[in-house]
Amino acid sequence: MSPSLATDNGLSEVPPASPAGPPGCSRLRARPHRRARAGGTGPLGTGVVTIWLSLIVLLPLAAVTAKSFDDGAGRFWDVVTQRQAVNALIFTLVVSLLAAAINAVMGTLVAWVLVRDDFRGKSAVNALIDLPFALPTIVAGLTLIALYGKNSPVGIDVTYTRTAVLLALMFVTLPFVVRSVQPVLLELDREMEEASTSLGASPGQTFRRIVLPNLRPAILSGAALSFARAVGEFGSIVLISGNVPFKTEVSAVYIFKLQESSDNPISASAVSVVLLGVSLLVLIGIRVFERRGDQRA
Amino acid sequence: MITVENVDKHYGDFHALKGIDLEIASGSLTALLGPSGSGKSTLLRVIAGLEVPTSGRVVLDGRDVTNLAPQQRGIGFVFQHYAAFKHMTVRDNVAFGLKIRKKPKAEIKEKTDELLRVVGLDGYQQRYPSQLSGGQRQRMALARALAIEPAVLLLDEPFGALDAQVRAELRTWLRRLHDEVHVTTVLVTHDQEEALDVADTIAVMDAGEIAQSGKPRDLYDAPSSDFVMSFLGPVSRLGEGLVRPHDLEVLLEARDGAREAQVVRVVHLGFEVRVELLLADGNGTSADGVGASEPVVAQITRAEAAALELSAGDIVWVREQLGTRGADGPKAAAA
Numbered sequence: 001m002s003p004s005l006a007t008d009n010g011l012s013e014v015p016p017a018s019p020a021g022p023p024g025c026s027r028l029r030a031r032p033h034r035r036a037r038a039g040g041t042g043p044l045g046t047g048v049v050t051i052w053l054s055l056i057v058l059l060p061l062a063a064v065t066a067k068s069f070d071d072g073a074g075r076f077w078d079v080v081t082q083r084q085a086v087n088a089l090i091f092t093l094v095v096s097l098l099a100a101a102i103n104a105v106m107g108t109l110v111a112w113v114l115v116r117d118d119f120r121g122k123s124a125v126n127a128l129i130d131l132p133f134a135l136p137t138i139v140a141g142l143t144l145i146a147l148y149g150k151n152s153p154v155g156i157d158v159t160y161t162r163t164a165v166l167l168a169l170m171f172v173t174l175p176f177v178v179r180s181v182q183p184v185l186l187e188l189d190r191e192m193e194e195a196s197t198s199l200g201a202s203p204g205q206t207f208r209r210i211v212l213p214n215l216r217p218a219i220l221s222g223a224a225l226s227f228a229r230a231v232g233e234f235g236s237i238v239l240i241s242g243n244v245p246f247k248t249e250v251s252a253v254y255i256f257k258l259q260e261s262s263d264n265p266i267s268a269s270a271v272s273v274v275l276l277g278v279s280l281l282v283l284i285g286i287r288v289f290e291r292r293g294d295q296r297a
Numbered sequence: 298m299i300t301v302e303n304v305d306k307h308y309g310d311f312h313a314l315k316g317i318d319l320e321i322a323s324g325s326l327t328a329l330l331g332p333s334g335s336g337k338s339t340l341l342r343v344i345a346g347l348e349v350p351t352s353g354r355v356v357l358d359g360r361d362v363t364n365l366a367p368q369q370r371g372i373g374f375v376f377q378h379y380a381a382f383k384h385m386t387v388r389d390n391v392a393f394g395l396k397i398r399k400k401p402k403a404e405i406k407e408k409t410d411e412l413l414r415v416v417g418l419d420g421y422q423q424r425y426p427s428q429l430s431g432g433q434r435q436r437m438a439l440a441r442a443l444a445i446e447p448a449v450l451l452l453d454e455p456f457g458a459l460d461a462q463v464r465a466e467l468r469t470w471l472r473r474l475h476d477e478v479h480v481t482t483v484l485v486t487h488d489q490e491e492a493l494d495v496a497d498t499i500a501v502m503d504a505g506e507i508a509q510s511g512k513p514r515d516l517y518d519a520p521s522s523d524f525v526m527s528f529l530g531p532v533s534r535l536g537e538g539l540v541r542p543h544d545l546e547v548l549l550e551a552r553d554g555a556r557e558a559q560v561v562r563v564v565h566l567g568f569e570v571r572v573e574l575l576l577a578d579g580n581g582t583s584a585d586g587v588g589a590s591e592p593v594v595a596q597i598t599r600a601e602a603a604a605l606e607l608s609a610g611d612i613v614w615v616r617e618q619l620g621t622r623g624a625d626g627p628k629a630a631a632a
Contacts, residue, residue, distance in 0.1 A: 191380035194347050195438070197367045198374040199394035199445055209393075213384040 061276065068269035079270040087246050088254040089274065095162065095250070096230035099169040104223040107177025108215065114178070115185040133175045137235025140172055145240050160242030165250060168236040173226035180222030181215055188214055217290060224286045228279050251275050298323045299344060299449055299481065304353030306339055306505075313339045314350070315505040321449075321498070323358075326475050326482045328492035330528065331502035337485045338453055340502070344483065345374050345451050358448055373442030373480075377454040379434040381426035387413070387437050388422040394445035412440040415474070432463040439471075443478065452484045456491065468495050489529050493517070501525050533593040535576075540617045542596035547572060547605060548614040555614035561592050563607050570602035571595070574615060 069076055079085065114126055132140060144167060148158045158164040188211065196206040234252040241248040243257070251271060258268040299321040306314035314336045321327045329337040342348040344355055346367035354363045362370050382390050388409055389396075395405045413419050416436040418429075426434055435455055442450060455471075456464040472495045475482055486492050492499050493513045500510035501524075509521040520526035523539050532539045535556070548555055557577035564571040573592040595615060597605075607613070 189378070189380060189383075191376045191378060192382060194367070195374060195376060195380040195382075195441070196393070198345060198347070198370075198372055199441065200368045200397045201393075202368060205397060210382060 064269050064276070065273050067266060068273045070266045070269075075266075076270045076273075079267040080274050084245050084249070085251075085254060085271055088249045088251045089271075091162070091165075091247075091249070092231055092251040092275075093278070095165050095169060096227050096233075099166055099173055099230045100223040100227035102170060103173055103177045103226045104219050107174070107222060107226075108181050108219055110174075111178045111181035111185055115182060129175050129178050132172050135172075137172055137233065138239070140236040141168060141239040144168055144171060144236065149240065159240055160244055160248060162248055164240040165237050165248055168240055169230045169233055172233060172236050173229050176226035176229065177219060177222035180218045180225070184215055184218040220289055221286050224282050224289075228282045231275060231278055231282075298356075298358055299483070300354075300356040301340070301344065302354040302356065304340070304343055304350045304355065306336070306343060306348065307351045313505055314343070317353070317505075317507060319500060319507060319510065321481060321483060323481050324479045325497045326472070326484065326495060327498045327500065328496035329483060329485045329500050329502055330487070330489060330492040331508075332487060332528070334504075335502040336505040337487075337502045341451050341453055341483060341485045344449070345372050346370050347374070371445070371448045373445060373447035373450040375435070375438050375442050375450070375452045375455045377457045379426070379431070379438045379458075381429075381434050381438060383426055385425075386422065387418060387424050387426070387429070390426065390437055391440045391444050393441060398445070408444060409440075412444055413437075415443075415477075416440045430463075431459050432467055435459065435467065436470075439474075443480070447480065450480045450482045452482065454485055454487070457486075457488075464491070471495060493529070499529075501528055503528075531594065533595075535593060535615070535617065538617070542571070542594045543569075544618050545593070545595035545597075546616050546618045547574075547595050547597055547601070547607070548616070549605060551614050552616065555616040558593065558613055558615050560607055560609055560611045560613060562609055563602070565599075565602075568599060569596050570599055572597060572602070572607060574613070576615075 110129070114122065114129075135143075144164070145159065147154065148156050148164065148167065150157060150159055158167060192210055192214075193206050196210045197203075201209065232252055233250070234256065237250055238253055238256075241250070241253070243249045243253045252275070255268045255271050255275070258264045258271065299319075301317050301319040301321075304314055304317040305312075317336075317340060319340075329340060331337045339348060343350050344357075346355075346362065346365060346369075350363065354361060356362065357370060357372075367374075382393065385393070391409045391412055392405050395408060400408075410419070410422070413422060416439055418433060418436055418440065421429065421433070421437075426437065429437065435458075439455075452471075456467050459467065468491055471484075475495075484492075484496065496513060498510060499513050499516055501508045501516065503524050509516060509525045516525060517529050520529065526532055526539050531542055533542060533545070534540075535545075546555075551557070558574040559577070560572060561575050562571075562573040564573070572595045574595060575592050593615065605613075
């Protein structure tokens with residue numbers, strides 16, 4: 001109890017009119033001592049978190065999965081293997097993969113410039129990176145239409161093309177790779193590069209053999225996040241793509257049509273579950289990869 | 298042989314190196330010793346090519362390398378914080394320079410294994426740097442630098458990040474390694490004990506200039522300035538001059554040139570006894586302390602201390618032992 005006594009003494013000395021008697025501030029000493037382990041929250045915390053996650057995430061996911069099988073497994077299979085559904089899914093995956101791949105390269109370059117180069121307005125550019133993420137996606141779609149739409153001021157019209165979908169996806173997923181690579185690059189030991197140079201490696205060899213392997217986990221997890229985000233993207237695509245079936249229609253928009261236009265919630269749920277599965281696989285993939293990277297770092 | 302000719306280095310307004318001239322003999326182990334900010338690391342990095350001098354020349358074995366990139370200089374560089382390639386095994390770390398040089402696989406393996414044996418890391422080939430201790434990582438870094446058979450080996454505070462015991466072990470080990478390998482080595486350190494322990498030659502640096510260079514013993518016995526003297530071991534200021542603690546004589550009665558002092562503290566350090574003294578005229582401080590009120594320190598042997606029967610509060614007389622300073626003291630009197 002000596003630390004608490006010291007506190008009492010300290011407090012009773014502060015007021016000038018303090019009585020000369022024993023410094024007994026029972027008010028402070030009576031404060032109960034928590035028995036919780038340092039850093040832990042105990043069973044209450046675990047319980048709250050479990051309920052919260054169930055309400056917010058697990059139950060809705062379970063509900064949509066259950067709903068998708070309302071007409072039986074055979075019907076589920078029929079719905080998700082319909083030509084339009086399969087086409088939308090394949091297009092979604094391919095265009096998302098492409099966006100992720102481009103992001104992996106360009107995002108790394110952006111992060112590199114932001115970390116290693118000095119130029120005026122750097123902090124402004126740095127702040128700008130998050131804008132596509134913070135922007136409501138429908139606004140993102142509108143901005144793209146304003147520039148590359150029917151009445152494009154630069155004479156480029158991509159509306160209703162697959163290029164438009166890729167463009168929209170690259171716009172909204174820009175921050176992921178940048179933001180995952182940036183901190184790793186900041187922490188990267190510059191002396192490793194100097195050591196590599198002193199051992200005879202050219203700048204290119206140093207980048208390939210030293211820098212890139214150290215950035216690879218961050219690049220891949222950033223790319224995987226942008227892929228996951230792209231697979232589910234709706235708002236920025238829905239206006240500019242025109243949602244042409246077998247051409248520019250992505251799964252998210254297809255689901256929306258099933259639900260709203262065709263009033264077919266069970267089919268919508270079925271396709272949703274497939275998308276859900278894809279996202280889950282990607283997340284598990286990231287985890288497995290990160291774990292592998294952690295083992296030697 | 299490393300020749301540094303009239304090298305200047307500016308960082309904006311900061312003049313880091315001021316007209317440095319230095320010759321480092323082939324096969325020697327030279328220490329660049331100085332306080333932080335004295336330019337010793339900058340000088341080492343200029344020799345390595347990791348920094349480009351504002352003016353001046355660097356010549357390695359007769360070859361002007363001033364405008365050569367580091368990878369073309371054939372140097373081995375060891376960093377304070379190891380700069381281990383985290384994503385590679387110990388074997389791949391050491392083999393890196395050889396792989397860059399596209400040596401045959403068998404030769405790389407043989408050479409790597411041999412070097413790991415030399416640095417005492419045999420059997421650690423498959424480990425990652427994160428699985429090694431600091432001392433082991435630095436030995437790996439040394440093996441990596443030696444693998445390319447560099448003309449010169451440059452070490453930037455190589456033991457600075459290690460704890461005292463490992464540091465002492467490693468520097469003894471480095472000295473023995475140097476005696477075997479004979480590669481021209483330059484070591485940057487701020488630790489005078491380390492420099493005195495391992496180096497054949499010491500160059501003491503101060504504020505971007507070389508204050509003095511020479512053999513450790515000459516620097517210790519005949520420092521060219523108060524700065525060099527106070528940097529190469531503890532000193533006390535007694536009146537006008539600086540004096541080393543072990544050059545102070547403690548007497549029980551007034552004698553020629555002795556000053557009256559009061560014993561503040563007597564510390565027994567094994568063989569030696571440290572006596573802290575407050576001069577009666579107040580005209581004495583120990584120069585390594587920041588405050589001027591630091592007591593004068595005298596270092597005497599146990600036997601002397603026993604004979605004097607000193608304890609705190611005693612009044613004694615101190616003077617510099619005659620003939621102990623090589624530079625300005627009368628050397629003849631000592632012999």
